[in-house]
Amino acid sequence: MVRRPMKRSTLPGILLACCMLTATIGDAGAQSATPGGMPPPQGMSLAASTAMRFPQPVRVGDLLGRDVLRPVESQDILGHIRRVVRDQNGEILIVVDFGGFFGFGSRPIAVPADAMVVLGADTEIVAFTPDQLRQFPTFSPTGTTNVTDDTIIKMGLAKPSH
């Protein structure tokens, strides 16, 4: 029985090709925003843009732990909702565990509730791009008060991103 050994380079070559194939199949970087979840028009305040989105009552306790998505087809997870606080002006801020890799290396940032929308059991940040969010300071609880779970706040809606 003659056994011809395969060229040593071929098997790693196949594995490399598989990895490259997976990398080229998805292109999470090269997408535009979808018609759902468009950012506020130039010059419009966050509050006004939320008002345009038929804000609905949502229970704060239901928001905790929810995915925060990027409004693009690939629905990248930007982070998860850690808690909801009120700042000195009474504005509702949503504290998001932002970034990192599968939860490691994330840091909390405070995103105005008016910069976000609810879609079913998820939320999206529509008013800021991931690059802008990266510039947000790490959240510090000083000067904020926790909003209790049973509090009902109003958040705008958006159609799904796809």
Next chain:
Amino acid sequence: MDQVKDKPIAAPPPIATPGRRLHPLPIRVMHWINAATMLVMITSGWGIYDDDVIIRGFHFSSFWRLGDWAAWSLNWHFAGMWFLVINGLAYLIYGFVTGRFREKLLPIRFKDLVNTIVETLHFKIAHDDLTVYNAVQKLLYIIVIFAGIAQVVTGLAIWKPVQFSGLVSLLGGFQTARVLHFLGMAIIVGFLIVHVALALLVPRTLWAMLSGGPRLARNSQSNQAHPAQGHTI
């Protein structure tokens, strides 16, 4: 005669009798129908997936999707399913009734499996007897057949979650059925990559699936005599 004592006994070459070919015509026809249909199901499925991604952060770029948007990916998928199921059913019936499955895919001995894996890792891929599948080959063909059946089952659950609500419950719910359907696709795509790569590396196998390949030895229970032979996929 020292030569005979030192070298392992070589397998007799396949007997060139006018017997059955490795891949009879029905097998070849069904194989290529399945190949085309699978590609349609996979790429249209990727188009459907993109409409609400299952893995957040991962989507398929438009180059890989069949159907320029969701409606047409769905239409391709629901047209292709008929070919997949009818051709697949014909293949399963043929495989059982003619004894081809029993002959080519069984038995699988764990020892043979380990040996073949070890040999593959040492880049020793035998090419000589196409008519006998090695243990890894047999296992992977059985896996992909089951994966195909699983895709039909999970697909039916997703398609008709109320009419087949019992099936959906068994699978763990609608969203779980979606995930299982995706995983089944991943298994089939993984198989496909290896299958196609090795067929191209050993072009005689590709030619065999077009022309029929070598004729089988008169006593085709050759896998019992030489368990570790045959090429990897």
Next chain:
Amino acid sequence: MKSPFRPDVVPDKSVLDDHRPLIRSLERRGLIRGGLSLGSLVMLTGCDVKRPEAVEAALLAFSRLNDGVQALLFDPNKLAPTYPASMILRPPKFNAYYDVMDVKPVNAETWRLELSGLIADKRAWTLSQLQALPQTSMVIKHICVEGWSYIGGWTGIQFRTFLEHVGADLRAKYVAFKTADDYPSSIDMATALHPQTLLALQYGGETLADPFGFPVRLRMSTKLGYKNPKWVTAIEVTNTYPGGFWEEKGFPWFAGL
């Protein structure tokens, strides 16, 4: 961030107005990005190089075949699974062929439910008249063709009861709907008569909110989300295939769960 809906060269506004529905559907497809892609260009001209007519016709023929198969698979007595009220998602997930800013709330005072076709009593209904009918509730899973789902709770009039009340011909093939957001839809009579098909007035025990179809939406347990029109303004019972918004764009008609 500059919106992709504002191209560098803005076409004359009248052109946009004329083609608003087409543009909405293109927007919905996310095709108008910074520059027009080949796909959207050919769609504007009415032909598609990637989708020759023969292929499209064959795919649509299969879609119609599947409609027939689905009708056979539909068991009029099979109820969709129901869930405890505690699992109702609040608020439910919004969807339409446009984003939520373009929702046009309906004036309850002036709203009427118009009836036409094979119906004996074609008098229009006011909201209070509908509210006076016996109501029933269900907590079921909404499944969107996109793939997502959620558990929702709706209260309303069982549609079968309503059709009997107005003397509709229950042997007719189709029930068609018109809505305030130009979203025509139609269903088969068998599904219209299913116990879990409601003319819904409430979600989660409260009046339907504006984005979710106030004052009346159709809510079925046995069809995909897009078959459930919101802001219903008219119902017709007919034997002529009425089609629908998404069906015109290639989606299946029966769309049964």
